Amino acid sequence: MRVVIAEDAALLREGLTRLLEDRGHAVCAAVPDGGALLAAVAEYRPDVAVVDIRMPPTHTDEGLRAALKLRQDFPGTGVLMFSQYIETSYSAQLLEGGAAGVGYLLKDRVANVAEFSAALERVAGGGTALDPEVVSQLFRASRQRGGLATLTPRERQVLALMAEGRSNAGIAAELVVSGGAVEKHVASIFTKLGLPPGESDNRRVLAVLRYLGPAGA
Amino acid sequence: MAGIIIGAPLTRWARRNLLYCGISGLTGLLGFWIMVVLLAFGLTISASVLGTVVGLLLITLTLRLSRRVSALHRRLLRWLLGYQIEAPPRFQPGTGLLGRLDRRLRDRVAWRGIWYTLIKLPVAVIQLYAIASAVCGVIDLSYPVIWPLFNGPGLGSGHPLAVLQPLPFGGTPHVSSWPATPFAAVIGGAFVVAGVWLARGIDLGDRALIRGLLGRSTMAERVSELERTRTLAVEDAAAALRRVERDLHDGAQMRLAALAMNLGMAREKLDHPDSETVKELLDAAHRNAVDALADLRDLARGIHPPVLDSGLASALASLATSSAIPATVTADIATRPAPAIETIAYFCAAELIANATKHSYANQIKIKIYTERTGLLRLEVSDDGVGGADAALGSKRAQGSGLAGLAQRVSTVDGRIEVSSPAGGPTVVIVELPLRA
Numbered sequence: 001m002r003v004v005i006a007e008d009a010a011l012l013r014e015g016l017t018r019l020l021e022d023r024g025h026a027v028c029a030a031v032p033d034g035g036a037l038l039a040a041v042a043e044y045r046p047d048v049a050v051v052d053i054r055m056p057p058t059h060t061d062e063g064l065r066a067a068l069k070l071r072q073d074f075p076g077t078g079v080l081m082f083s084q085y086i087e088t089s090y091s092a093q094l095l096e097g098g099a100a101g102v103g104y105l106l107k108d109r110v111a112n113v114a115e116f117s118a119a120l121e122r123v124a125g126g127g128t129a130l131d132p133e134v135v136s137q138l139f140r141a142s143r144q145r146g147g148l149a150t151l152t153p154r155e156r157q158v159l160a161l162m163a164e165g166r167s168n169a170g171i172a173a174e175l176v177v178s179g180g181a182v183e184k185h186v187a188s189i190f191t192k193l194g195l196p197p198g199e200s201d202n203r204r205v206l207a208v209l210r211y212l213g214p215a216g217a
Numbered sequence: 218m219a220g221i222i223i224g225a226p227l228t229r230w231a232r233r234n235l236l237y238c239g240i241s242g243l244t245g246l247l248g249f250w251i252m253v254v255l256l257a258f259g260l261t262i263s264a265s266v267l268g269t270v271v272g273l274l275l276i277t278l279t280l281r282l283s284r285r286v287s288a289l290h291r292r293l294l295r296w297l298l299g300y301q302i303e304a305p306p307r308f309q310p311g312t313g314l315l316g317r318l319d320r321r322l323r324d325r326v327a328w329r330g331i332w333y334t335l336i337k338l339p340v341a342v343i344q345l346y347a348i349a350s351a352v353c354g355v356i357d358l359s360y361p362v363i364w365p366l367f368n369g370p371g372l373g374s375g376h377p378l379a380v381l382q383p384l385p386f387g388g389t390p391h392v393s394s395w396p397a398t399p400f401a402a403v404i405g406g407a408f409v410v411a412g413v414w415l416a417r418g419i420d421l422g423d424r425a426l427i428r429g430l431l432g433r434s435t436m437a438e439r440v441s442e443l444e445r446t447r448t449l450a451v452e453d454a455a456a457a458l459r460r461v462e463r464d465l466h467d468g469a470q471m472r473l474a475a476l477a478m479n480l481g482m483a484r485e486k487l488d489h490p491d492s493e494t495v496k497e498l499l500d501a502a503h504r505n506a507v508d509a510l511a512d513l514r515d516l517a518r519g520i521h522p523p524v525l526d527s528g529l530a531s532a533l534a535s536l537a538t539s540s541a542i543p544a545t546v547t548a549d550i551a552t553r554p555a556p557a558i559e560t561i562a563y564f565c566a567a568e569l570i571a572n573a574t575k576h577s578y579a580n581q582i583k584i585k586i587y588t589e590r591t592g593l594l595r596l597e598v599s600d601d602g603v604g605g606a607d608a609a610l611g612s613k614r615a616q617g618s619g620l621a622g623l624a625q626r627v628s629t630v631d632g633r634i635e636v637s638s639p640a641g642g643p644t645v646v647i648v649e650l651p652l653r654a
Contacts, residue, residue, distance in 0.1 A: 011475045
């Protein structure tokens with residue numbers, strides 16, 4: 001997998017590069033700001049770009065704006081946004097153009113190398129990867145209390161994992177249950193919440209997020 | 218109690234007050250007559266059509282004079298009685314002929330000065346009266362001793378001495394014989410005591426007048442000053458918090474993220490042991506942890522240095538030891554200021570030392586901190602370097618500079634900064650803070 005990294009802290013930039021190269025991915029470029037990111041993506045056409053939200057010059061949301069531009073100009077490149085804190089409005093902006101090839105993770109997640117790598121692969125493959133923290137905030141803020149209350153605890157877990165963008169196989173692996181059990185849960189959830197069934201993974205992310213509330217979509 | 222009243226003339230404050238009465242009274246009288254004459258001429262001349270310009274010029278002259286005279290009175294009060302009344306803001310001249318005229322005529326500080334000079338007349342009269350009383354009293358007191366000079370053997374008797382007394386009534390009693398002189402002495406003593414206490418009273422009144430009319434500001438001005446400094450204080454606090462957040466984000470948080478990454482990678486490597494790489498990763502992780510600790514420690518010190526808890530003297534001493542340029546500290550703090558003031562003083566000193574280290578090429582920095590009798594804390598930081606710092610304070614470029622920021626922070630607690638830094642040096646910066654915020 002070919003990756004471009006955009007991160008202004010040199011220490012983290014090098015660490016990420018090493019982490020990804022260790023896993024056998026090719027880091028085409030590691031740049032410190034939004035302008036260099038767009039140039040690098042234009043040049044190398046990677047499968048996915050890992051983008052820090054806070055970058056120079058203003059250290060507010062340069063990364064987000066660069067990411068939105070990337071989604072417009074290079075739809076074949078997945079974008080994984082990276083931040084030290086969660087800002088749900090940012091995730092909403094990212095998902096506006098659809099959930100395919102989009103991710104939003106906390107920097108804390110790099111602590112678990114396997115998970116981070118899996119999320120990156122999902123995004124590169126056109127899927128979605130939302131940080132569990134984002135999802136739990138959405139759940140907390142959701143006004144669909146009534147609907148959510150009808151779900152069993154297991155179903156809520158499955159719903160959360162769906163919102164993160166995982167596939168049925170991923171959910172099965174996470175919860176250590178069989179694929180068939182997951183499918184049953186998913187079907188039950190969709191019926192109870194009245195969501196359109198039979199969607200692909202990333203469309204169903206959107207459906208779930210739209211259901212949960214305004215911050216999601 | 219009686220002892221305090223009667224013994225008053227022998228005290229230092231009595232002498233100071235009498236001296237002040239004399240000098241201030243005379244100045245007041247002189248000032249009154251000059252101002253009244255100028256003002257009267259100015260007003261009457263400008264009332265006539267022909268003389269408007271001349272009249273207005275005279276009035277403007279009077280107003281300018283009034284500011285000088287006010288400054289003189291404040292200075293007298295400070296030199297002789299030791300009370301510091303803060304001067305009002307400097308005059309800002311307008312632009313253009315009409316603009317300048319307009320600003321001069323609307324100079325409220327100068328008009329208040331004129332009011333003071335006018336009210337000063339009765340005050341000055343009483344002040345001179347007090348001195349007269351004391352002088353008469355001293356003369357009368359001396360009669361038992363000087364009687365022989367006038368009436369001794371050989372000079373004959375029958376030269377009665379007039380008992381001087383300042384009251385406008387009661388005539389002038391005389392003493393005609395030496396045994397009667399003690400009466401004169403007693404009367405004299407009474408007048409001395411009365412004069413001294415009158416001097417003290419009227420001087421207190423004069424001081425109140427000066428503080429009210431010639432001091433920093435009236436209520437309205439005070440309110441707008443407080444509003445301005447409150448805005449500064451709030452912005453200062455917000456900016457400080459932003460700095461903390463930024464330092465945390467770019468410092469400790471980043472290092473801890475790198476630490477987590479390195480540990481995660483090391484753990485992965487343990488499945489397929491490659492001890493060189495694992496050691497490398499763990500070393501990197503360890504470095505990240507140590508650096509994060511250092512960052513957090515610096516950040517905490519930037520928020521509140523623990524050494525401040527043992528007092529300003531030791532806090533400044535520790536600043537001095539860690540200064541690149543050799544620095545000495547002299548401290549004489551009689552009463553411990555409020556913690557907020559101590560914090561401001563500490564960070565002022567730190568900033569000034571850093572400035573000196575960066576810009577002054579000095580060989581030696583001297584830090585003095587002491588409390589003044591008038592309830593102020595004074596911090597003096599001086600260096601023998603190349604100077605030029607006061608240019609920085611006044612210029613527009615200095616908006617974000619350290620000195621301007623210090624001046625703002627100090628003004629939020631009604632403190633003052635005075636910079637004396639001629640090109641070529643030496644530089645002396647004085648920070649005055651109240652003891653309580």
